[in-house]
Amino acid sequence: MYTIKDILRIQVAPALGCTEPAAVALCTAAAGSLLSDRELEAMELWVDPGIYKNAFAVSIPGAEGAVGTAWAGALGFYGGDPNLKLQVLEPITGDSMEKARRLIEAGKVKIDLLKDKEGIYIKAKLTTAGEVAEAVIEDSHDDLKSLKHNGVPVQNHTLLSSSTEDHSEIYRLEEFLRSRTLEELIALVEEMDDEDFDFVMEGVKYNLELSKHGLTFGGGLAVGKTLELLVEKGFAKKDMILDARILTSSACDARMSGAKLPAMSSAGSGNQGLTAVLPIWAVKEHMSNLDPKQVLKAIALSHVVTGYIKSHTGRLSAVCGCSVAAGAGAAAGVAYLMGGNLRQIASAIKDLIGDLAGVICDGAKASCALKLATAAGTAVQAALFSLHGLDVKDSDGIIAFTPEQTLRNVGQISTQGMIETDRVILRIMIEKQFGGKSQ
Secondary structure, eight states, X not given: XXXXXXXXXXXXXXXXXXXXXXXXXXXXXXXHTTOSOOXXXXXXXXEOHHHHHHHSSOBOTTSTTOBXXXXXXXXXXXXXXXXXXXXXTTTOOHHHHHHHHHHHHTTOEEEEEOTTOOSOEEEEEEEOSSOEEXXXXXXXXXXXXXXXXXXXXXXXXXXXXXHHHHXXXXXXXXXXXXXXXXXXXXXXXXXXXXXXXXXXXXXXXXXXXXXXXXXXXXXXXXXXXXXXXXXXTTSSXXXXXXXXXXXXXXHHHHHHTTOSOEEEEETTBHHHHHHHHHHHHHHHTTOSSOOHHHHHHHHHHHHHHHHHHHHHHOSSOXXXXXXXXXXXXXXXXXXXXXXXXXXXXXXXXXXXXXXXXXXXXXXXXXXXXXXXXXXXXXXXXXXXXXXXXXXXXXXXXXXXXXXXXXXXXXXXXXXXXXXXXXXXXXXXXHHHHTTXXXX
């Protein structure tokens, strides 16, 4: 039996930059920690399609606009601290950048795409004149499965012991979540204590800082800043829906453009964390006489529902988790915040799924801010619809009588129905990279 404290501890964590390049950097940093010789002759990386897709075009934090798996790997080796897990790239400097650039320009970084590999998988092999170090991350972004030095497995390493424990906890938690009803998930947030409230508020502060950065400096597509401009010019009017879109998309603008600020992630994704948290905070600004703890309970519920949905869809898939998982989490959180009962919270989730279930994931990049804007606004709209009696019927498409079965249906679409969609997306991206020729 898991408590709300357990769920927050396992599913919610700070992440610096997009989690897929961060995972690649963590893998090379961990392997590199075994080497006494820092002069690399070669770096070879093997990655699954999801890691490849999401590291393809997203900016790396603090890396002057550098993008891609090769840069993530090289920077992880030259400047990363594996003890920081998904904040591994926080220490990188100009010197790290220059060394990484030389390695890449010398053609010493090779990327191998494992097209048929399912689930998260990264392997790094670092070769010097007299040493070889290897590391493998599998199943979750910071689960370091193995380390080898000159072909010999490294046992009882501190990086291994903690990550293996964390990984087994994630699997047990996901099994637990899949066995719960929505009513039971809502009951969990009523058990929050002051430590839990402080932790959730810490995540709010992280994500608000990213939003502030995006609104001040733009970055990426500057979706949030552009929405603000439309308001200033009279083309749009601020309400809680538009405020949710602005607050959430501006944070994504900053994060996807490489701002060196952490996001509080949810279920393995920083952008999911932005979507799970910020729409609720935006709605809160339009309401009066709210108990601050009720707001934080709503955000905690959003995290829980996000994790619940991801336990069905998988951590990486052809379905946009920010839209379908965190969007539904935010819809549930907003309905809860506005006094919705169980039926209305369930309806908010189903209304969101009925609207956004088909949104694809075509990798992490600047235009993710458009999807987060859509998800944030739709989450608030779905909650408002549910509170005013609009409820997508179970006769409609993939929507079922219960929210639990609806989300199981979404999971089937993600894990079974969209496998070929994901392959086509990946092929298009590879053809772009290699001038129309698939590798």
